[in-house]
Amino acid sequence: MAGNANSGRPAKPAALHLLQGNRSKKNIDQLMAEVKDPGFPVEAPDMPDGLSADAAAEWQRVVPDLLALGLVSKLDMMALASYCEAVADWRRFRRLIAEKNAEAEGAGDIQTFATGAKQISVWRQLANDAEKRANAAGAQFGFSPMARRNLKAAPPPQGELFPNEQRDAASRFFT
Structure with missing residues:
Protein backbone atom coordinates (compact mmCIF):
# COMPACT_ATOMS: atom_id res chain seq x y z
CA MET A 1 0.00 0.00 0.00
CA PRO A 41 -5.63 28.79 21.71
CA VAL A 42 -2.12 29.65 22.90
CA GLU A 43 -2.45 30.00 26.66
CA ALA A 44 -0.61 28.61 29.68
CA PRO A 45 -2.47 25.86 31.53
CA ASP A 46 -2.93 26.17 35.28
CA MET A 47 -0.20 24.40 37.24
CA PRO A 48 -1.64 21.41 39.15
CA ASP A 49 -1.43 21.50 42.94
CA GLY A 50 0.21 18.10 43.41
CA LEU A 51 3.45 18.72 41.52
CA SER A 52 6.69 18.07 43.39
CA ALA A 53 9.09 20.98 43.92
CA ASP A 54 11.36 19.87 41.06
CA ALA A 55 8.37 19.38 38.76
CA ALA A 56 7.03 22.84 39.62
CA ALA A 57 10.45 24.32 38.86
CA GLU A 58 10.46 22.55 35.47
CA TRP A 59 6.94 23.85 34.81
CA GLN A 60 8.08 27.41 35.53
CA ARG A 61 11.10 26.88 33.28
CA VAL A 62 9.33 25.56 30.18
CA VAL A 63 5.95 27.31 30.13
CA PRO A 64 7.26 30.82 29.25
CA ASP A 65 9.28 29.40 26.34
CA LEU A 66 6.35 27.32 25.11
CA LEU A 67 4.12 30.39 25.26
CA ALA A 68 6.65 32.50 23.37
CA LEU A 69 6.80 29.88 20.62
CA GLY A 70 3.03 29.39 20.63
CA LEU A 71 3.33 25.68 21.37
CA VAL A 72 1.21 25.28 24.49
CA SER A 73 -2.51 25.37 25.13
CA LYS A 74 -4.72 25.07 28.21
CA LEU A 75 -5.51 21.59 26.91
CA ASP A 76 -1.90 20.51 27.54
CA MET A 77 -2.06 20.59 31.35
CA MET A 78 -1.88 16.82 31.89
CA ALA A 79 0.77 16.19 29.26
CA LEU A 80 2.84 19.07 30.65
CA ALA A 81 2.40 17.83 34.25
CA SER A 82 3.44 14.30 33.22
CA TYR A 83 6.48 15.69 31.46
CA CYS A 84 7.47 17.84 34.45
CA GLU A 85 7.09 14.97 36.94
CA ALA A 86 9.12 12.66 34.69
CA VAL A 87 11.88 15.26 34.45
CA ALA A 88 11.78 15.73 38.24
CA ASP A 89 12.09 11.96 38.72
CA TRP A 90 14.98 11.84 36.25
CA ARG A 91 16.81 14.61 38.13
CA ARG A 92 16.24 12.88 41.49
CA PHE A 93 17.55 9.55 40.21
CA ARG A 94 20.54 11.24 38.58
CA ARG A 95 21.38 12.85 41.95
CA LEU A 96 21.11 9.45 43.67
CA ILE A 97 23.37 7.89 41.03
CA ALA A 98 25.93 10.66 41.55
CA GLU A 99 25.81 10.12 45.34
CA LYS A 100 26.27 6.35 44.94
CA ASN A 101 29.14 6.92 42.50
CA ALA A 102 30.79 9.27 45.02
CA GLU A 103 30.59 6.57 47.73
CA ALA A 104 32.11 3.88 45.54
CA GLU A 105 33.17 4.28 41.94
CA GLY A 106 30.42 3.07 39.60
CA ALA A 107 28.11 1.93 42.42
CA GLY A 108 25.30 4.09 41.10
CA ASP A 109 25.55 2.72 37.58
CA ILE A 110 26.46 -0.93 38.11
CA GLN A 111 25.10 -3.26 40.75
CA THR A 112 27.43 -6.09 41.79
CA PHE A 113 26.01 -9.18 43.47
CA ALA A 114 27.71 -11.45 46.01
CA THR A 115 28.31 -13.98 43.23
CA GLY A 116 30.27 -11.37 41.29
CA ALA A 117 27.56 -10.94 38.67
CA LYS A 118 26.99 -7.39 37.54
CA GLN A 119 23.99 -5.63 36.10
CA ILE A 120 22.76 -2.12 35.56
CA SER A 121 21.70 -0.66 38.91
CA VAL A 122 18.10 -0.11 39.86
CA TRP A 123 18.79 3.65 40.07
CA ARG A 124 20.08 3.69 36.50
CA GLN A 125 17.02 1.69 35.38
CA LEU A 126 14.70 4.14 37.11
CA ALA A 127 16.53 7.11 35.58
CA ASN A 128 16.28 5.54 32.13
CA ASP A 129 12.57 4.89 32.66
CA ALA A 130 12.00 8.49 33.79
CA GLU A 131 13.82 9.73 30.69
CA LYS A 132 11.57 7.61 28.46
CA ARG A 133 8.48 8.88 30.27
CA ALA A 134 9.62 12.49 29.85
CA ASN A 135 10.19 12.00 26.14
CA ALA A 136 6.85 10.23 25.66
CA ALA A 137 4.92 12.82 27.68
CA GLY A 138 6.61 15.60 25.74
CA ALA A 139 5.22 14.21 22.49
CA GLN A 140 1.84 13.11 23.81
CA PHE A 141 -1.20 15.12 22.75
CA GLY A 142 0.88 17.43 20.61
CA PHE A 143 3.13 18.71 23.38
CA SER A 144 6.27 18.43 21.27
CA PRO A 145 6.55 20.71 18.25
CA MET A 146 6.64 17.77 15.85
CA ALA A 147 3.54 16.21 17.33
CA ARG A 148 1.76 19.59 17.49
CA ARG A 149 2.22 20.05 13.75
CA ASN A 150 0.47 16.76 13.03
CA LEU A 151 -2.62 17.59 15.09
CA LYS A 152 -5.26 18.75 12.69
CA ALA A 153 -8.38 20.62 13.69
CA ALA A 154 -11.63 19.24 12.34
CA PRO A 155 -12.18 20.57 8.83
CA PRO A 156 -15.04 23.00 8.32
CA PRO A 157 -18.22 21.52 6.88
CA GLN A 158 -17.91 21.09 3.16
CA GLY A 159 -21.32 22.32 2.09
CA GLU A 160 -23.15 21.14 -0.98
CA LEU A 161 -21.13 19.69 -3.79
CA PHE A 162 -23.77 20.53 -6.37
CA PRO A 163 -25.67 23.67 -5.35
CA ASN A 164 -29.12 24.17 -6.81
CA GLU A 165 -29.55 27.88 -7.49
CA GLN A 166 -33.16 27.55 -8.70
CA ARG A 167 -34.18 25.73 -5.52
CA ASP A 168 -32.41 28.34 -3.36
CA ALA A 169 -34.10 31.21 -5.21
CA ALA A 170 -37.50 29.55 -4.91
CA SER A 171 -37.03 28.88 -1.21
CA ARG A 172 -36.37 32.59 -0.58
CA PHE A 173 -39.63 33.65 -2.20
CA PHE A 174 -42.01 30.79 -1.41
CA THR A 175 -41.31 29.86 2.19
Missing part, protein backbone atom coordinates in the same frame (compact mmCIF):
# COMPACT_ATOMS: atom_id res chain seq x y z
CA ALA A 2 1.23 3.47 -0.78
CA GLY A 3 1.82 6.11 1.86
CA ASN A 4 -0.70 7.14 4.46
CA ALA A 5 -0.91 9.82 7.14
CA ASN A 6 1.86 8.11 9.13
CA SER A 7 4.31 7.82 6.23
CA GLY A 8 7.54 9.74 6.14
CA ARG A 9 9.12 12.21 8.45
CA PRO A 10 6.79 14.34 10.60
CA ALA A 11 6.41 17.89 9.34
CA LYS A 12 8.15 20.69 11.21
CA PRO A 13 6.09 23.45 12.79
CA ALA A 14 6.24 26.80 11.03
CA ALA A 15 8.04 28.51 13.93
CA LEU A 16 10.80 25.90 13.80
CA HIS A 17 11.09 26.29 10.02
CA LEU A 18 11.62 30.02 10.41
CA LEU A 19 14.05 29.64 13.33
CA GLN A 20 16.21 27.22 11.33
CA GLY A 21 16.39 29.44 8.27
CA ASN A 22 13.69 27.85 6.06
CA ARG A 23 16.14 25.62 4.18
CA SER A 24 13.25 23.86 2.45
CA LYS A 25 12.25 27.17 0.80
CA LYS A 26 8.62 26.99 1.90
CA ASN A 27 6.44 30.01 1.26
CA ILE A 28 7.34 32.59 3.92
CA ASP A 29 3.87 34.16 3.87
CA GLN A 30 2.22 30.80 4.63
CA LEU A 31 4.72 30.07 7.41
CA MET A 32 4.16 33.49 8.96
CA ALA A 33 0.38 33.06 8.73
CA GLU A 34 0.66 29.73 10.54
CA VAL A 35 2.84 31.27 13.24
CA LYS A 36 0.35 34.12 13.75
CA ASP A 37 -2.69 31.81 13.81
CA PRO A 38 -1.62 28.34 15.00
CA GLY A 39 -5.19 26.98 15.01
CA PHE A 40 -5.39 26.37 18.77
